[in-house]
Amino acid sequence: MITSGRGKYKVWLRRHDIGDDIVFFLGGGERSHIGGVVIAEPGMKVKAIRLSGHYDDIVLQPIAKAACKKYKKKVVAVGGVHVDNATKQEINLLVENCKKLVKKI
Numbered sequence: 684m685i686t687s688g689r690g691k692y693k694v695w696l697r698r699h700d701i702g703d704d705i706v707f708f709l710g711g712g713e714r715s716h717i718g719g720v721v722i723a724e725p726g727m728k729v730k731a732i733r734l735s736g737h738y739d740d741i742v743l744q745p746i747a748k749a750a751c752k753k754y755k756k757k758v759v760a761v762g763g764v765h766v767d768n769a770t771k772q773e774i775n776l777l778v779e780n781c782k783k784l785v786k787k788i
Contacts, residue, residue, distance in 0.1 A: 685787045686711075688780035692773070694764050696746065696784045705754060707746055709739070709762030709784075712777060718763030719743050723751035739763035742781035749785045 686695045694711030710716075718737030721744050722730045729748055731740040739762065747760040764777050 685784055687783035687787070688776070691766055692776050692780055694777065694780045694784060696788075704757040704759070705750055707750060707758065707760045707762075707788075709743060709746065709760060709781070710764065711780075712764040712766040714765045714767075716763040716765055717761060718765075719761070721747040721760045723747035723758045723760075725751060725755050725757070737763060742778055745782065745785045746788065750788050753788060 684695055684697045686693055688694055688711070691713050694709065697708045699706045699708070718734050718739030720732040721740055729744060731744055733740045742764070743760040743762065747758045750758040764781065766773055766777065769777070
């Protein structure tokens, strides 16, 4: 598991290999959840599913794309990060922490 940030802004990423493919689980903040699913396949367009009321696919897409490019495998990124009543500044901090995870993949 890799992490970025501190306190209620800490995010984490877990990798699970499934045969030749990879699944990444993203969570953190005050409450982890499933807010989106992103699938990346070498040479194909990335497919994203945004669950109602969530925007987690925005931070899941870079994770799936980077891992797919690096490992040349099918990658699924699923999960979500939540902080109650988050301000725009807090959301930006969570997004930045998720971007830092991408660099650690």
